[in-house]
Amino acid sequence: xxxxxxxxxxxEAIEAVLKFAKDGEVEYIPINESDNRFLKAAIKxxxxxxxxxxxxxxxxxxxxxxxxxxxxxxxxxxxxxxxxGAGGLAKKVPEKGQVIxxxxxxxxxxxxxxxxxFELTKEIERDGKTFIVIKRAFKSGNDISYRAEETRTxxxxxxxxxxxxxxxxxxxxxxxxxxxxxxKKPIVGVYATGTELLDVHEPLExxxxxxxxxxxxxxxxxxxxxxxKYYGKLVDEFDRCYEAVASALEExxxxxxxxxxxxxxxxxxxxxxxxxxxNVLFNKIGMRPGSVTTVAEYKGKLLFGLSxxxxxxYVGFELLTRPWIQTYLGSKKPHLQLVQGIxxxxxxxxxxxxxxxxxxxxxxxxxIYAEPVGLDKSGVVTSLANSDALVVLPGGTRGFKKGDEVxxxxxxxxxxxxxxKK
Amino acid sequence: xxxxxxxxxxxEAIEAVLKFAKDGEVEYIPINESDNRFLKAAIKxxxxxxxxxxxxxxxxxxxxxxxxxxxxxxxxxxxxxxxxGAGGLAKKVPEKGQVIxxxxxxxxxxxxxxxxxFELTKEIERDGKTFIVIKRAFKSGNDISYRAEETRTxxxxxxxxxxxxxxxxxxxxxxxxxxxxxxKKPIVGVYATGTELLDVHEPLExxxxxxxxxxxxxxxxxxxxxxxKYYGKLVDEFDRCYEAVASALEExxxxxxxxxxxxxxxxxxxxxxxxxxxNVLFNKIGMRPGSVTTVAEYKGKLLFGLSxxxxxxYVGFELLTRPWIQTYLGSKKPHLQLVQGIxxxxxxxxxxxxxxxxxxxxxxxxxIYAEPVGLDKSGVVTSLANSDALVVLPGGTRGFKKGDEVxxxxxxxxxxxxxxKK
Numbered sequence: 001x002x003x004x005x006x007x008x009x010x011x012e013a014i015e016a017v018l019k020f021a022k023d024g025e026v027e028y029i030p031i032n033e034s035d036n037r038f039l040k041a042a043i044k045x046x047x048x049x050x051x052x053x054x055x056x057x058x059x060x061x062x063x064x065x066x067x068x069x070x071x072x073x074x075x076x077x078x079x080x081x082x083x084x085g086a087g088g089l090a091k092k093v094p095e096k097g098q099v100i101x102x103x104x105x106x107x108x109x110x111x112x113x114x115x116x117x118f119e120l121t122k123e124i125e126r127d128g129k130t131f132i133v134i135k136r137a138f139k140s141g142n143d144i145s146y147r148a149e150e151t152r153t154x155x156x157x158x159x160x161x162x163x164x165x166x167x168x169x170x171x172x173x174x175x176x177x178x179x180x181x182x183x184k185k186p187i188v189g190v191y192a193t194g195t196e197l198l199d200v201h202e203p204l205e206x207x208x209x210x211x212x213x214x215x216x217x218x219x220x221x222x223x224x225x226x227x228x229k230y231y232g233k234l235v236d237e238f239d240r241c242y243e244a245v246a247s248a249l250e251e252x253x254x255x256x257x258x259x260x261x262x263x264x265x266x267x268x269x270x271x272x273x274x275x276x277x278x279n280v281l282f283n284k285i286g287m288r289p290g291s292v293t294t295v296a297e298y299k300g301k302l303l304f305g306l307s308x309x310x311x312x313x314y315v316g317f318e319l320l321t322r323p324w325i326q327t328y329l330g331s332k333k334p335h336l337q338l339v340q341g342i343x344x345x346x347x348x349x350x351x352x353x354x355x356x357x358x359x360x361x362x363x364x365x366x367x368i369y370a371e372p373v374g375l376d377k378s379g380v381v382t383s384l385a386n387s388d389a390l391v392v393l394p395g396g397t398r399g400f401k402k403g404d405e406v407x408x409x410x411x412x413x414x415x416x417x418x419x420x421k422k
Numbered sequence: 423x424x425x426x427x428x429x430x431x432x433x434e435a436i437e438a439v440l441k442f443a444k445d446g447e448v449e450y451i452p453i454n455e456s457d458n459r460f461l462k463a464a465i466k467x468x469x470x471x472x473x474x475x476x477x478x479x480x481x482x483x484x485x486x487x488x489x490x491x492x493x494x495x496x497x498x499x500x501x502x503x504x505x506x507g508a509g510g511l512a513k514k515v516p517e518k519g520q521v522i523x524x525x526x527x528x529x530x531x532x533x534x535x536x537x538x539x540f541e542l543t544k545e546i547e548r549d550g551k552t553f554i555v556i557k558r559a560f561k562s563g564n565d566i567s568y569r570a571e572e573t574r575t576x577x578x579x580x581x582x583x584x585x586x587x588x589x590x591x592x593x594x595x596x597x598x599x600x601x602x603x604x605x606k607k608p609i610v611g612v613y614a615t616g617t618e619l620l621d622v623h624e625p626l627e628x629x630x631x632x633x634x635x636x637x638x639x640x641x642x643x644x645x646x647x648x649x650x651k652y653y654g655k656l657v658d659e660f661d662r663c664y665e666a667v668a669s670a671l672e673e674x675x676x677x678x679x680x681x682x683x684x685x686x687x688x689x690x691x692x693x694x695x696x697x698x699x700x701n702v703l704f705n706k707i708g709m710r711p712g713s714v715t716t717v718a719e720y721k722g723k724l725l726f727g728l729s730x731x732x733x734x735x736y737v738g739f740e741l742l743t744r745p746w747i748q749t750y751l752g753s754k755k756p757h758l759q760l761v762q763g764i765x766x767x768x769x770x771x772x773x774x775x776x777x778x779x780x781x782x783x784x785x786x787x788x789x790i791y792a793e794p795v796g797l798d799k800s801g802v803v804t805s806l807a808n809s810d811a812l813v814v815l816p817g818g819t820r821g822f823k824k825g826d827e828v829x830x831x832x833x834x835x836x837x838x839x840x841x842x843k844k
Contacts, residue, residue, distance in 0.1 A: 087618030103686040167806030170638035196509030201600040216592035264480040264525040384589030
């Protein structure tokens with residue numbers, strides 16, 4: 001089938017996809033299951049932290065005024081009248097010359113206004129009573145952790161759209177989120193196309209290769225925060241392909257196909273979009289790899305027609321599908337993080353299209369470097385395993401040299417609010 | 423209880439822990455469940471990639487010698503005798519003046535030695551036969567992807583100890599790993615101590631706070647690649663604490679306790695180590711936060727006595743427990759990744775101990791910066807949620823200024839082979 005293909009720019013493609021962005025629904029899940037999920041609401045302090053004035057260490061709660069005259073040459077003795085542990089409350093109120101032994105985290109006893117750590121005191125016993133000896137004066141407020149000094153009720157501590165990680169989880173626990181409001185995961189369907197594809201458990205045959213894209217893409221989907229639903233391989237017959245795609249679309253939020261979007265005789269996807277009556281957003285992007293990447297929209301749902309070449313498939317997902325997923329999850333940084341760094345190899349040959357070069361980032365003396373990994377051909381699968389970044393080489397008439405400053409998209413970075421403008 | 427505490431250096435503490443490193447067993451799991459697991463064996467190519475000479479695009483497989491005379495002014499016609507799709511094999515062998523229509527990925531037909539893409543040809547029909555018109559000469563080898571040009575049988579593509587991610591998974595699929603050899607996850611038990619601790623679902627009470635450490639640390643354990651087993655809160659009674667610890671130790675590979683290692687009256691852990699007959703590796707580290715961090719060994723198993731202060735607990739885990747877990751999993755980079763960067767705030771006050779300051783890393787114009795996050799006190803929980811790094815400020819007599827170059831440990835980095843020497 002012959003179709004007119006007019007390449008659009010990468011950022012135009014991303015923008016076209018995000019016109020069909022959706023805001024995922026909320027669901028409440030147990031805190032123990034919330035790791036890596038995206039918060040659908042900000043975490044707000046429902047109480048002050050600390051919730052009360054407290055001792056940050058093990059020592060004695062004293063009345064500072066009792067120590068005014070204390071010095072090396074004039075040690076004073078104060079009577080220990082009670083011990084209060086963390087979680088306990090003092091029952092007595094010290095009067096002049098009295099102190100309360102207090103453990104880390106315990107609430108400041110009424111009538112006391114300073115903490116003195118164990119190490120600055122000496123304990124003595126006399127007449128069945130316990131005293132401490134103090135050899136210096138302490139000011140009111142010494143070593144107290146004051147109520148709300150860390151956070152006040154109502155403060156927003158973590159924004160909606162953030163992913164739950166250990167530090168976030170500590171706050172969820174602190175503020176009593178036994179159930180956590182998170183974004184539901186979108187369901188992303190995957191169909192592979194290609195008569196040459198064998199499944200992972202099948203022995204190799206002449207002319208055939210194993211299907212690596214489906215495994216790779218389901219990993220990418222899960223890493224991006226969605227649920228992958230793998231439908232298998234589309235058969236090599238148009239009507240059955242059409243039925244399979246139409247039926248899968250009813251069950252998923254987004255459907256990815258790998259392969260079948262090029263100009264080959266068995267590339268059925270363009271015809272399937274047409275028969276569906278889907279709105280083809282674009283069928284060519286001015287980029288390498290992945291120029292044939294196609295996205296169509298049907299009843300508000302997107303069909304991502306990714307290339308069957310492993311590297312092109314990988315890049316197409318990261319640039320186009322991932323931002324859709326992350327937007328659905330409420331992430332404020334749905335795009336790959338873009339940084340600048342130094343190129344570690346020559347790319348003398350210019351290319352009319354922007355190139356995304358699989359690379360490995362290193363940090364040396366505080367600076368970012370990117371080294372291309374392996375063969376830079378779209379069909380190459382091995383280089384993906386050792387990449388953690390894509391070097392972005394703009395299209396045009398110039399080549400690039402080792403030492404040039406280039407844009408680098410981090411595959412494991414914290415994301416970005418901005419769309420790459422290339 | 424009074425114990426002698428002699429601080430050791432951070433790297434001495436890490437080295438002491440890793441003297442009890444273990445090498446986890448292998449288990450074979452389905453490829454679909456292998457995301458984020460650690461490979462117990464290298465991925466080796468069991469066949470060449472490509473496994474055969476193939477066409478990297480949609481076009482025609484030709485005999486280059488047939489095109490020697492072709493030019494703009496002297497176009498030649500070649501007969502199309504067969505079409506072969508990816509996964510298929512040509513049945514015919516072209517003779518002089520004949521070509522085979524070929525799709526991306528298909529094996530090079532016998533007798534052909536060059537590929538010409540569709541776009542460089544024109545198809546015509548005559549006498550019921552199909553011909554292509556070619557207006558230039560092509561060299562033997564034009565646009566062929568040769569067997570093994572990407573990888574040869576026996577090449578090691580991914581080392582043992584690497585974590586499975588999308589690119590690695592693509593290779594596992596390519597080489598037929600329907601079952602993947604990964605390291606068994608160690609089981610890390612967690613007991614919290616502290617009478618002041620409420621569980622996440624309990625309402626606040628005077629003098630009490632919610633237990634955030636247990637939730638945080640189980641997240642850290644899972645993130646590090648292990649299985650967390652939370653046992654709950656140790657009760658405030660020595661004999662029952664002792665029984666609980668001794669019994670948990672039988673079920674886990676490592677036991678973490680949070681709190682109870684300081685010098686407070688209810689800090690039972692030192693006495694529990696003593697009663698067990700455990701070998702205390704150290705009970706003080708020259709660092710802030712987390713100086714009271716204690717590690718003991720009992721019958722080859724480690725007991726990590728982390729501080730009850732959230733930040734101290736967090737740092738203690740990342741510096742000491744995580745490398746043990748990652749070593750067990752076979753990671754070659756079990757330590758936090760160390761980079762250099764620019765400090766974005768003043769720390770004028772010197773400290774005798776090395777400090778680990780919760781910070782947020784930014785990358786600006788190819789350089790790394792670290793900005794301290796929130797209050798830098800060990801009891802502070804809120805700053806952890808917004809940190810992705812620990813700035814390392816060496817102990818000594820000097821303070822640090824905005825603009826100083828400092829060491830930075832990345833909490834989400836790719837790890838390091840090296841132990842921090844501070």
